[in-house]
Each structure stands twice: as structure tokens, then as C-alpha cells.
Amino acid sequence: MSQTGLQLPQLERQPMEPRALKSIILSAITIACAITACIPLFSVLILLIYRGGKRLTLELFYTLPPGAFDAHGVGGFGNAILGTAFMVGIAGLISIPFGILAAVYLAELDPHSKISETARFCAKTMTGLPSIIAGVFAYAVVVLVMGHYSSWAGGIALSLLMIPTVMLTAEEAIKMVPNPMREAAYGMGCTPAQSLVKVILPVAMPGIITGVVLAVARAAGETAPLLFTALFSESWLSPNNPTASLAVLIYNWSSSPYENLIELAWAASLILVVLVFVLNIISRSMGGKTKL
Amino acid sequence: MADNEFLGNVGGRTLSKPPTPGDIFFDKSFRFLTRAFTWATIFLLAFIVYKIGGKALPAFPDLGIKFLFTSVWNSSENVYGILPQIWGTIYSSFLALILGGFFGITIAIFITQDFLPYKVEFALKNIIELLAAIPSVVYGLWGIYVLVPLIRPLANFLHEYLGWIPFFSTRLSGLGLLPAVLVLSIMILPTVAAISQDAFKAIPHKTKEAAFGMGTTRWEAILRVMLPTASGGIFGALVLGFGRALGETMALAMLVGSMSTLTLSFFAPADTIAALLANTFPEANVGLETGALMYAACVLLLITLIVNIAGAVIVTKATPGGDRR
Structure with a gap:
């Protein structure tokens, strides 16, 4: 009758119990780690806004780089902005058709064949290709053959880095297209190419554009492939000659002894990062729409 | 009708x-x-x-296999060797992997194991992904003007008092291995975090419920059940992060100091293959030096290909349905 002998176990967790304490401490460490990991991003952003923002004027966009002995506050890098845009454009013209057409084959026409497996594997391997290797390759294939540095070589080097990104994201996007749409297209008597061009690709387009925009954002910030393909230039864009780009400009001027050039490097970084972030945000908002 | x-x-x-x-x-x-x-x-x-x-x-007949095992790079005497660069590449990537890997896995746990309300989780995930979006040349600039002045007093303090430890055996006089490794670990953190998150998310919900049902605390469930279950995918994430670190160029070219020295010290200037290519290629003499650089590029290409293929295979094998990813 009496329950005095029966000891009920403590069902509620006591915070000071060793097991619970350990859990709390580990959670605290995790939170500290997460906060620490966010610091670099904010530090970079704040510094960019502070040091780059000081020099951010409209003049930067349409003037040429200053000479080393020009007065403080003179000059800009309009040619580098133009050069980056031009070379990323070339890279896009090569890699977007390349990537999408290959992705169509991988996702739609023959997904499980030996060629597709191999090509998919090669594309995945190429995403891990060091960007400097793309530069060395373009140097060997374009610069040595043409005999001089040019924006074409830079664009081709960048395209090597864009192709796998475009291809693999486009493949995913095409696979996400609901099956009934394919069935409907084929049921209407479409040939495979017609069903792809008129039905499947338009439906997959937001996802494909996401990948393209991400690839463009990555290419715009790449320096290593341009170092010895496009080189750098102090004058306006002429595609057959060495071409300036924002990324190489930051690299070249970062170790300059002239305060003027260092400030311009910070301003160029700010513009580059804003560009990359805007592209990222665009691709994210596009990506949200794909999930039907 | x-x-x-x-x-x-x-x-x-x-x-x-x-x-x-x-x-x-x-x-x-x-x-x-x-x-x-x-x-x-x-x-x-x-x-x-x-x-x-x-x-x-x-260049191979002239340089031979000893190219990989000698440490002099002298273009005026046409003597080339990349042992310090190979060592620097692997050493810096390894150190970055320890640091970036630890943070990456911790953040993956933080994001996937129901610590946070959905909105905070989403924000944190985006912040980590944006870390990867910043171009490496911007990290290089940031490293030179912000990170190096920040860590120099600490590094020299460590050298002063703990200089007998080989890792602290030199002063940090500006550029060196430590700032390069720090930036490198920031750059591989998002890779490790993203792939580890996938590995955690692939674990069926019931596994964790079973652990909780046995009366584990949150961390007992994570450390003894979730981590071992996701370990294959996490290992793959680490290998892929290592692959990224090996090939990373600009941040290292700007921060590592580019000296052909073999060193254990965190504060000494060092060099990596990618940084050597970036710094030397534009002014290289046509002939043997360009050949030597191509040889070095070849070595780098082989190392990264092997590491990346291994990583891709591990991730595919370890994640259920990883083939479709």
C-alpha cells in the first residue's frame, strides 16, 4: 500500500547534471563558432564600404587608370570594367550554349548511357579544376598560338570555369520539369527536339538562368585565369591586345606603393563585390521560382 | 452537324x-x-x-624527377625545383582544412540539427554561402590590409614566449603562412559546410527520433548517432574542401610571401604551386623556365584531379541517392 520504498526517477532534466551540462557547453561552443564564421564576411563588407566607398565616384567608371605620379584622387578604371564585361561576355557566349546543349543530352536524351556518365563525371571534375590551370591551358592553346596576349584568351580561360557550373545546374533544372509536361508534348506529336525547345526548356528556364548567373558571378571575380592570358592594360578595350579587368587590377595595385592606386583597388573591390552579390541575389530569387 | x-x-x-x-x-x-x-x-x-x-x-629530360625533390628556383642559372612549393601547397591546405573543416562541420550541425528558428537558419546559411561568393582577390586585399596587421602582434607574442615549438619558430614579419591559411580556411568553409549539410539532411528523421527516444541529450544524439551516420558524406566534404584549398591561387599568391623555403613555422613566408605559377608565369623566360612552370602546373593538375575524383566518389557513395545529385 505505501509507496515509500518506490523511488520515482527524476524525469525532468536538471541543468547541472553532467550530461546536460555537457550538452549546454557544446551548444555554446557551436554558437560561438557560427558567430566567428560570420565575422570575416562582415569585416570584409565593412572595410570595403569604408575604404572603397571613400573613392566611389562616377568618375571611376569613365576614366582611365592614373599614372603613378598623378595627383591624389585622379583617375579611374573604366577600361577594367569594360574589359571584365567583355571577357565574361565571351566566356558566356561559349559556355552557355555548350553547357545547356550538353545538359539536355545528360538530363533528357540519354541520361544513363556510358557517355553521359563519363561526361557528368568530367564536368564534376572540372568544377574542382584550379582556376590557374584554366589560365595555363588558355596560355598554351590561345596565347602561344596567336603570339600575343588578348581578351579572347582571357574569355576562353573564363569559359572553362563556367561550362561545368552551367551544365550541372541546367541538368538539374531540366530534370525538375514534371513528367506530365513531357508526356503532353510527345502526345501532341512533337519530335523530341520540338518538345525540348517549346516545352521543356522554357519550363526549366528559371533554373537554367540561376546556374548561368552564378557562373557569371564566379567568372567576374576570377583573377588567376586572366593573369597571363589577358594580362592588364592602361588603355581602352581593344580585343586583340592585352585587356584590363577589375580582378587583375585589384591584384596588381594591391601591392602598389602609391596610396592613390591602393585606394582605387579598394574601390574596384567594392564594385566587384557589389556586382557579385547582386548577381547572387538575382540567382537566388530565380531559384526560388523553380520549385513550382 | x-x-x-x-x-x-x-x-x-x-x-x-x-x-x-x-x-x-x-x-x-x-x-x-x-x-x-x-x-x-x-x-x-x-x-x-x-x-x-x-x-x-x-622540360622533362632537362629537369627530370629531381625537379620534385629540389628546392632552388633560379631563372638566371636555369635551376628549378619545386619541393618547397609542393610542401607549401599540401601543408597550407592541410592546416586550412583543420580550421575550415572544424568550423564547416560545426556550422553544418548548427544549421541542420534544429538549433535555430527557420528564419535565422536561413540567414546563416545565406551568409555562409556569400562567404564563398567573395572573389579570392578581394580576400587577398583584405588579408594584406586588415588580417596581417591584426594577427601580427599575436603571432609575435606567441613566437616570443613559445618560440621553442617548431610551429612558432619565426617572427611574422608581414606576409606568411598564417594569414594565407586563415583566408584559405574561410574560403573552404562554405564548401565543407554545404556538403556536410547535405550529408546530415540525408539521414532519415527516425534515426534521430530513435536516439532521443533512448533518452539521449541533444549532443549525445549528435555525437554518437548523427555524426557517425553522416561520416561518409562529411569525409567526402573534407576531401573536396582539401581539393579546393590545393588549387586556390590568388589569396595565396597575395598573402603567402612567396619564398622557396621548407618550413614548419606558421609565421614564415612559404610558397605554393599555384602561387608560384601566378607570380612567375607572366615574367617567365621562354624556354626552360616556361617548361618548368608547365611541369609544375602538371603536378598541380594531377594532385587536384586525384583529390577531387576521390572526393566526388566518396560523396556519391556515402550519400543515399547521391548519384542523382
Whole structure:
């Protein structure tokens, strides 16, 4: 009758119990780690806004780089902005058709064949290709053959880095297209190419554009492939000659002894990062729409 | 009459027709093109390896295998060796992997194990992904003007008091291994975090519920059940992060100090293969030096290919349904 002998176990967790304490401490460490990991991003952003923002004027966009002995506050890098845009454009013209057409084959026409497996594997391997290797390759294939540095070589080097990104994201996007749409297209008597061009690709387009925009954002910030393909230039864009780009400009001027050039490097970084972030945000908002 | 309404004014002829020759031609050529570009992907990778290997080959008889085991790079005497660069590449990537890997896995746990309300989780995930979006040359600039001045007093303090430990055996006089490693670990953190998150998310929910049902605390469940279950995917994430670190160029070229020295010290200047290429290639003499650089590029290409392929295979094998990823 009496329950005095029966000891009920403590069902509620006591915070000071060793097991619970350990859990709390580990959670605290995790939170500290997460906060620490966010610091670099904010530090970079704040510094960019502070040091780059000081020099951010409209003049930067349409003037040429200053000479080393020009007065403080003179000059800009309009040619580098133009050069980056031009070379990323070339890279896009090569890699977007390349990537999408290959992705169509991988996702739609023959997904499980030996060629597709191999090509998919090669594309995945190429995403891990060091960007400097793309530069060395373009140097060997374009610069040595043409005999001089040019924006074409830079664009081709960048395209090597864009192709796998475009291809693999486009493949995913095409696979996400609901099956009934394919069935409907084929049921209407479409040939495979017609069903792809008129039905499947338009439906997959937001996802494909996401990948393209991400690839463009990555290419715009790449320096290593341009170092010895496009080189750098102090004058306006002429595609057959060495071409300036924002990324190489930051690299070249970062170790300059002239305060003027260092400030311009910070301003160029700010513009580059804003560009990359805007592209990222665009691709994210596009990506949200794909999930039907 | 009703039938005629359906047929409209086609007068009994059928509306459907076989594809025109134009349609068939378009179909065939479109499919041919997609097939051609799929082949082109394979050829492209093979061509990259072939071309860089081909350019390195002429230098091979002169430099031989000892290129990999000597440490002098002197273009005026035409003596080349990349042992310090190979060591620096692997050492810096390894250190970055320890740091970036630890933070990456911790953040993956933080994001996937229901610590946070959805909105905070989403924000944190985006912040980590944006870390990867910042171009490495910007990290380099930040490293030179922010990170180096920040860590120099700490590094020199460590050298002063703990200088007998080989890792602290030199002063940090500006550029060196430590700032390079710090930036490198920031750059691989998002890779490790993203792939580890996938590994955690692939674990069925019931596994964790079973652990909680046994009366584990949150961390006992994570450390003894979730981590071991996700370990394959996490290992793959670490290998891929290592691969990224090996090939990373600009941040290292700007921060590592570019000195051909073999060192254990965190504060000494060092060099990596990618940084050597970036710093030396633009001014290299045509001839043996360019050949030596191509040889070095070839070595880097081989190392990263092996590491990346291993990582991809591990991730695919470890994640259920990883093939479809």
C-alpha cells in the first residue's frame, strides 16, 4: 500500500547534471563558432564600404587608370570594367550554349548511357579544376598560338570555369520539369527536339538562368585565369591586345606603393563585390521560382 | 452537324500531320548537337590534361624527377625545383582544412540539427554561402590590409614566449603562412559546410527520433548517432574542401610571401604551386623556365584531379541517392 520504498526517477532534466551540462557547453561552443564564421564576411563588407566607398565616384567608371605620379584622387578604371564585361561576355557566349546543349543530352536524351556518365563525371571534375590551370591551358592553346596576349584568351580561360557550373545546374533544372509536361508534348506529336525547345526548356528556364548567373558571378571575380592570358592594360578595350579587368587590377595595385592606386583597388573591390552579390541575389530569387 | 463543329472548316480532313522534313531535320540536328557537346565535355578535360602535359614534356629530360625533390628556383642559372612549393601547397591546405573543416562541420550541425528558428537558419546559411561568393582577390586585399596587421602582434607574442615549438619558430614579419591559411580556411568553409549539410539532411528523421527516444541529450544524439551516420558524406566534404584549398591561387599568391623555403613555422613566408605559377608565369623566360612552370602546373593538375575524383566518389557513395545529385 505505501509507496515509500518506490523511488520515482527524476524525469525532468536538471541543468547541472553532467550530461546536460555537457550538452549546454557544446551548444555554446557551436554558437560561438557560427558567430566567428560570420565575422570575416562582415569585416570584409565593412572595410570595403569604408575604404572603397571613400573613392566611389562616377568618375571611376569613365576614366582611365592614373599614372603613378598623378595627383591624389585622379583617375579611374573604366577600361577594367569594360574589359571584365567583355571577357565574361565571351566566356558566356561559349559556355552557355555548350553547357545547356550538353545538359539536355545528360538530363533528357540519354541520361544513363556510358557517355553521359563519363561526361557528368568530367564536368564534376572540372568544377574542382584550379582556376590557374584554366589560365595555363588558355596560355598554351590561345596565347602561344596567336603570339600575343588578348581578351579572347582571357574569355576562353573564363569559359572553362563556367561550362561545368552551367551544365550541372541546367541538368538539374531540366530534370525538375514534371513528367506530365513531357508526356503532353510527345502526345501532341512533337519530335523530341520540338518538345525540348517549346516545352521543356522554357519550363526549366528559371533554373537554367540561376546556374548561368552564378557562373557569371564566379567568372567576374576570377583573377588567376586572366593573369597571363589577358594580362592588364592602361588603355581602352581593344580585343586583340592585352585587356584590363577589375580582378587583375585589384591584384596588381594591391601591392602598389602609391596610396592613390591602393585606394582605387579598394574601390574596384567594392564594385566587384557589389556586382557579385547582386548577381547572387538575382540567382537566388530565380531559384526560388523553380520549385513550382 | 455536331461532328462538323469539332472539325470546323477543315472539311473532314484530319488536322494532324506527320512531321515535315524540316521538323525531322531540326530534330536530328538538335540531337546531334547535344550529343556532340556531351562528347566535347569529355574531350575538353582530356585536352586540358594533354595540352599541359604536352607543354611540360620538353622540360622533362632537362629537369627530370629531381625537379620534385629540389628546392632552388633560379631563372638566371636555369635551376628549378619545386619541393618547397609542393610542401607549401599540401601543408597550407592541410592546416586550412583543420580550421575550415572544424568550423564547416560545426556550422553544418548548427544549421541542420534544429538549433535555430527557420528564419535565422536561413540567414546563416545565406551568409555562409556569400562567404564563398567573395572573389579570392578581394580576400587577398583584405588579408594584406586588415588580417596581417591584426594577427601580427599575436603571432609575435606567441613566437616570443613559445618560440621553442617548431610551429612558432619565426617572427611574422608581414606576409606568411598564417594569414594565407586563415583566408584559405574561410574560403573552404562554405564548401565543407554545404556538403556536410547535405550529408546530415540525408539521414532519415527516425534515426534521430530513435536516439532521443533512448533518452539521449541533444549532443549525445549528435555525437554518437548523427555524426557517425553522416561520416561518409562529411569525409567526402573534407576531401573536396582539401581539393579546393590545393588549387586556390590568388589569396595565396597575395598573402603567402612567396619564398622557396621548407618550413614548419606558421609565421614564415612559404610558397605554393599555384602561387608560384601566378607570380612567375607572366615574367617567365621562354624556354626552360616556361617548361618548368608547365611541369609544375602538371603536378598541380594531377594532385587536384586525384583529390577531387576521390572526393566526388566518396560523396556519391556515402550519400543515399547521391548519384542523382
